[in-house]
Amino acid sequence: MNRISFLVVGLCLTMLIATGCYYDKADIIYPAPVCDTSHAITLSGDINNILSANCYSCHGGTADNGGGIPLDQYDVLKAYADNGILMSAITHDGGAQNMPKDAPKLSDCDIAKFRIWIDSGALDN
Numbered sequence: 001m002n003r004i005s006f007l008v009v010g011l012c013l014t015m016l017i018a019t020g021c022y023y024d025k026a027d028i029i030y031p032a033p034v035c036d037t038s039h040a041i042t043l044s045g046d047i048n049n050i051l052s053a054n055c056y057s058c059h060g061g062t063a064d065n066g067g068g069i070p071l072d073q074y075d076v077l078k079a080y081a082d083n084g085i086l087m088s089a090i091t092h093d094g095g096a097q098n099m100p101k102d103a104p105k106l107s108d109c110d111i112a113k114f115r116i117w118i119d120s121g122a123l124d125n
């Protein structure tokens with residue numbers, strides 16, 4: 001191998017390694033959306049939004065397809081939070097009917113927010 005081809009091969013290898021590193025770090029450069037539970041999780045700031053997006057179509061307002069459980073009424077929601085059925089329903093642990101009914105499980109992030117809110121006393125905050 002003469003000096004030029006040695007340099008060319010060397011340069012190619014360097015570029016290959018450099019690009020390899022670049023792609024390896026793509027998940028650091030473009031991280032998946034993080035689950036932000038660093039702030040205080042509240043009913044008004046977090047839980048209501050999740051319920052509204054996933055549950056009120058059956059459990060809110062005038063909906064009558066939620067088994068007669070109006071989760072938009074705080075005392076009803078609080079009762080299901082305190083007796084463990086709400087958490088069982090969204091974690092699909094077998095202790096309750098799986099919710100949301102006939103739909104995919106909530107994201108781990110949403111479930112984590114419910115857990116924090118319930119463990120903090122399921123306050124009307």
Ligand code: HEC
Nearest residue numbers: 054055057058065066067080085086089096097099100101
């Ligand atoms: C498509 C309608 C529908 C959606 C959406 C839905 N539910 Fe339900 N839910 C029901 C029905 C109907 C029942 C009554 C039990 C049954 O028939 O499965 C019920 C029951 C429940 C119960 C009582 C479970 C038990 O075993 O006693 C809880 C808690 C609950 N739902 C929470 C939720 C939450 C939280 C969401 C949103 C993440 C949700 N549901 C979304 C229809 C729904």
